[in-house]
Amino acid sequence: MAVGAVHHHLIKVGLRSKASIVVESASAFSTHHFAVLIGYGASAVCPWLALETARKWRSSTKVEKQMSTGKLPLMSQQDVQRNLKNAINKGLKKILSKMGISLITSYHGAQIFEAYGIGLELIDVAFKGTVSRIGGLTLDELAAETKMFVDSAFPGESETMDKLKISGMYQVKPNGEYHGNNQEMSKLLHKAIGLGGDAPDAESYKLYEEHRNTRPATCLRDRLDIKSDRKPSISPRLNPLRTSLLDFAPVACLWAPFLKSATKRLRSP
Numbered sequence: 001m002a003v004g005a006v007h008h009h010l011i012k013v014g015l016r017s018k019a020s021i022v023v024e025s026a027s028a029f030s031t032h033h034f035a036v037l038i039g040y041g042a043s044a045v046c047p048w049l050a051l052e053t054a055r056k057w058r059s060s061t062k063v064e065k066q067m068s069t070g071k072l073p074l075m076s077q078q079d080v081q082r083n084l085k086n087a088i089n090k091g092l093k094k095i096l097s098k099m100g101i102s103l104i105t106s107y108h109g110a111q112i113f114e115a116y117g118i119g120l121e122l123i124d125v126a127f128k129g130t131v132s133r134i135g136g137l138t139l140d141e142l143a144a145e146t147k148m149f150v151d152s153a154f155p156g157e158s159e160t161m162d163k164l165k166i167s168g169m170y171q172v173k174p175n176g177e178y179h180g181n182n183q184e185m186s187k188l189l190h191k192a193i194g195l196g197g198d199a200p201d202a203e204s205y206k207l208y209e210e211h212r213n214t215r216p217a218t219c220l221r222d223r224l225d226i227k228s229d230r231k232p233s234i235s236p237r238l239n240p241l242r243t244s245l246l247d248f249a250p251v252a253c254l255w256a257p258f259l260k261s262a263t264k265r266l267r268s269p
Contacts, residue, residue, distance in 0.1 A: 001142075004126030007041030007109065016041075024048055031091025038092075040127065041109045047088075054080045116220070134220070180218040185211055 003023055010016040023042045026049035028034055037045050057063060058080045066072040075083070092104070101107050111129055117136035118127065125139070137145070152165055168176020172183065185208060190196065192205035217223055 001122065001126045003037055003042050004040040008126065008128050020044070022046070029053075031088055031095060034088055034092055035095050035107075036113065038104065038108055039111055039113060043108070050084060051081050054084050178216045178218060180215070185215075 003021055006021055007016070010019055020043040021041050022044045023037055024046045025037075026047075028037060028045055028047040029050040034045055034047075055077045058075065058077045063072065067074050096102070096104065096107055099107070099112060111127070113127075113130055115123060115127060115130050115132035115136070117134070118130075118132050119136045119138045119141075120132065121138050122136075122142065123130055123132050166173050166176060168179070172179050188204050188208035188211060191198070191201050192208050194200040215222075
């Protein structure tokens with residue numbers, strides 16, 4: 001948000017082309033974070049906490065032991081930081097390639113994003129020109145959320161904290177954030193379809209369906225309800241399921257523009 005606000009202020013006063021924005025942040029640790037920072041005007045990013053975390057990981061007793069036993073290749077702290085940098089660069093290249101962009105200069109400040117859960121107040125301050133169809137956070141709400149994160153990392157005077165709380169942002173953790181793809185749902189679905197050689201179990205599918213329908217909202221479509229007074233029906237014009245599955249080949253979809261045989265495959269009745 002700070003990067004976007006400075007970026008648009010410099011544009012407003014006519015100084016954007018005469019200045020570069022260099023970001024030193026503890027909050028940047030995934031490729032998406034870097035993509036957003038660059039997309040909203042950052043010319044360089046120093047993820048100091050991510051680099052510090054990499055160094056601490058390398059110096060841990062567990063990693064030292066794994067390297068000494070050959071379970072991990074020998075690496076210095078510089079090697080670990082270089083690996084992190086290379087991983088971020090590869091992730092950025094992948095993001096750019098999906099957009100059909102070849103140069104980072106073409107992505108820099110381009111704002112090729114659509115906001116999800118950001119209110120117009122914040123859009124006007126830092127993300128002018130970005131589409132935000134459903135609205136979302138205000139400045140006050142963002143401040144309250146930021147304070148909540150800070151309070152979770154710094155205990156009060158009479159409190160002690162052994163380690164930071166793991167919120168489960170990337171991996172399912174007990175008492176952490178709910179994930180749409182989780183072990184319980186996977187096990188129920190595997191059992192329902194008979195994965196592993198067992199017979200399909202209709203009761204497991206009912207449990208899976210119940211879990212799916214009562215789970216917390218994890219994406220925008222989970223907030224939508226279909227209301228209709230019509231009963232579901234199967235049109236007689238539809239092809240049988242087996243025939244439809246044979247006609248649809250995902251690999252052919254990927255290569256259809258290039259392979260004549262793939263195009264024929266998709267067009268076959």
